Amino acid sequence: MTLDLLSHIHSPEDLRQLKAKQLEQLAKELREFIIDVVSTKEGHLGASLGVVELTIALHYCFETPKDLLVWDVGHQAYGHKILTGRRDRFETNRKLNGISGFPKREESIYDTFGTGHSSTSISAALGMAISSQLKGDFQKQHIAVIGDASIASGMAFEGLNHAGVTKANLLIVLNDNAIGIDPSVGALKTYLTKAKIGKKPSQDNIIEALNFHYEGPIDGHDLPELLKAFETLKTKSGPKLLHVITKKGKGLKQAEEDQVKYHAPGKFDKLTGEVLPKNNQDLAPKFQDVFGLTLLELAQQDEAIVGITPAMPTGSSLKYMMDAFPDRAFDVGIAEQHAVTLAAGMATQGHKVFCAIYSTFLQRAYDQVIHDVALQNLPVVFCIDRAGLVGNDGATHHGVFDLAFLRCIPNLIIAAPADAIELRQLLYTATQNLQQPMAIRYPRGRGQIKDWKTPFEKLDIGKGRCLQEGSDVAVLSLGSISRHVSESIRSVGDRFSIAHYDLRYLKPLDENLLESVFDKFQQIITIEDGTVKGGFGDAVLEFAQTQNYTGHIHKLGIPDRFIEHGDTDELYALAGISSEKIKEIILCILNQS
Template sequence: MADNLLSSIYYPTDLRKLDELQLPQVARELRDFIIDIVSVKEGHLGASLGVVELTIALHYVFKTPDDLLIWDVGHQAYGHKILTGRRENFDTNRQLNGISGFPKRSESEYDAFGVGHSSTSISAALGMAIASNLKGDLNKQHIAVIGDASIASGMAFEGLNHAGVTDANLLVILNDNAIGIDPSVGALKNYLTSVKNGKNPKQNNMIKSLNFDYSGPIDGHDIFAVIKELKRLQKIKGPKFLHIITTKGKGLKQAEEDQVKYHAPGKFDAKSGEIHSKSEENLPPKYQDVFGLTVLDLALKNEKIIGITPAMPSGSSLKFMMEALPNRAFDVGIAEQHAVTLAAGMATQGMIVYCNIYSTFLQRAYDQVIHDVAIQNLPVIFCLDRAGLVGEDGATHHGLYDIAYLRCIPNMIIYAPLNEIALQNILYTAQLGLNNPIAIRYPRGRGVTVDWQSNHLGNNNSIEIGKANCLKTGTITAVLSNGTIGKNVTEALANLNNPNDIAHYDFPFIKPLDEKELHQIFTQFSSIITIEDGAIIGGFGTAILEFASAHNYNIPIKTLGVPDVFIEQGTVTELQQLCKLDVKSLELIFSTK
């Protein structure tokens, strides 16, 4: 058996010492290494397996880190990390104090641009290329690797549109595997399929019409063909575009056959590929499934209900409605801005639109939320999945800012349910005829009620807008919680020796606040503690401080939430401990109030 080559590769300079004929062996070893680690430590699998040959070829041909390599999103960058000095600590990937699951500039000089959201690579690489021209560094290479799902986003086209009228030394590599997290959608996907099948004449090539030197499509798993084409393109100046065809999950049979499940499969057997099953019996539901099943139930009874998601049908569980009512549930691809304004357009025609976007991704459509929805006071129902600390995906994916960035928008209702029953009830209430847009934020993970479906689905109760609830009476201090973090408060209070001193109120509505209840609280208690699973600056606690200031209340108010730093990766439990939002930390805070 040949010597293990990967074990001698610490940096791309080591890779470049190998004979080109040795590279297929490196590819096999790199795939095995990724599979072995991810099978135990978990993470994003399929995307990185699909670009193993491309990753090796890029670092073999180009002089990274002097030549700048930008990965779009970064799900596919595991092989890149392993070849650029992080092989020996790759087992810490996505863990607390470990390496990030995405490219990160502060982590390595080989990570030319930090990513986590899609469709940024072309603009970033073009910016670098223009800067190189201005500095007179005309030989530096700038490479953006982007997938067929990401390139359909508006921002990617903005970058292509600009690049085509420059002399920037830019190479865009389209990694075309016909899937993002879920299968790619839209007319561009159909166009790319026709190009792959040889049905689209070269003279009608839309990329060439944008003034790019287009080549391909070529087999992205033929490492010799990829290297040959990269070497050719290396000598060509100006904007270039290489179209390669790959298979997501390449090298692991199950990952090739079920590309959605093996995007991030959890723990699995490295040899067989079988995912270690986790019993779903007697477990509370995932919040995303509460959303998906509730909206489907409502939609079956009300033909005006529409569902929209930008490329997250599985992650949001809108897939249930898409399967049952395909004409009224839409995956619009990675196009958050379009999703929001599409929802606004539908709302003008009397449709009841549930627009499901992860909290961190709604940031990309902030202008549309303000201009196209709120100014016109259209009752779009924003369902913000993954709100709060989300865990191992880290700083780019935590949904920490939605309260702060939505609270300042006139006409906006903001609601965070205490549990899954409250989520069901607000989803039901929202379709009864609200006069304003509403944002409903709920976390990644599971609720608390195992038999939620048999007990509650189809038997919803409407919620009074702006109403708070007293969960526990007390005499001295009032704890005001917002959202599911209230569960930690309840558990912490149950563990105290003097629980009668502290009252607990659930304030699900951040906007409008229950001012009647607040006046009573401020006159009844000696001190107040607020707690939220979101950024402490501008959030729920800030709203309470503003209320106190406006009405000249002077009692002490302590605000608890996520501090003013970017929170990195780790389990949700670890990150709550870091932010002092876990049960034990709250016990200590409440006992020394």
């Protein structure tokens, strides 16, 4: 790969020294560079390929970093990172101690705002623009690049609504490619589709109705047209929006044709584009597939079951039910708040509603969980995927806060299966005359059990189990971290007698089981893959205090800091809850006692 131009670009200042006619060649080199690195190092591919020309045009026309550029969502910002001084480190993308896969303020002055979740760019850029006005700086430009799937989010509409009554120097670039991770959905998608095929909105232009100056739609891969549009918009005051049409995966045939797979395809052949096969035949299934296939099985038996997900049908595996029962499974787009309250509304009418949502995205619907579900004691089942540390996506995506922020909510049952069979049985249990809301949280990735399709069995709410008897120390675990505990106990061998209990439920706690443990052990270790502040360990400590327990309880969990990106095994070790770290702590406690 020859980088005749790109190799000399160390900052946007270098980029702006090029002649406009050289930018086409630069776009070709930038696209090839992204493909070359991501093909072997993995990462988000399609989104960044789709905005190569747009990225170049933005940095060429605007005086970044003086002009402030916000990317939404950040996984489309690979080209931006490469052009802003991080080309030589791009191979470390999403690796431990490497650069982040998302914009990050402490990483570069060109990353004006951290964006891992969607739909935040308009509000952030508007805040920056108003701040500039208050400081008397009326020349600075403020640009938000937002995808069509993200602009359909409620928060984006809130930002648009406010911006339209200001005189802020704000430019919104709507990157319209008709897809987020899965295809975009909803009425706004239909509206944008009409605009892009030539039915240019006039009297009913929703953007102009919100007091924006509207331009477009234009071809987002036509550099001369992009440069012309940006130079024109720089001269216009007030809020404005440029509607840009792009193709996700542009420049790699397979990525253009299968945009879902090539959002983050893993390793692939950079010449042919073919995804390199993984030897998954003898592996246990992913937890998300255990959820999706079990829910489909249950839905085939019970017509009252419905499924809801905010823009993650493939990632959550609700797609299985959507394909089989399209009238009973709903992708509502990037709208977590709506998803939760929609579920609440359906629950009032007797449906058994399963809301599949990533832990990190459930944070965006916290009020709805409390106000619309728990307060009314509605039996919505929250299927919380990607709980715990998720690896290379990093701090914005780790699902480590749900145990703590859900535990304080009245009426809510909180369960965390240790394995795929427990997940299956908890889903079944949730269909059996559930009278209150329930959260079932499970991790990203694969379990350990291949033969998980066991007969359905209703589990007792609030009852844990003993996995191994012992006499020297008791280890209490919640959720899939149980596997690390079991591995650590096996590695200790016969030197000590270690008991292991799977609590299964954070709320209600199995108080009978805990009382028996308190009676028997003076040394107890709690382990969770959630934040150590306010979660499972604290719940056990609180109960121990009511029982006047006089022994020692040692809490293990995610430390009170944001965990960065890296391989999942590396991060569990850094957090002190890998199998080896657990073993070290067990031996230390036992040797001291």
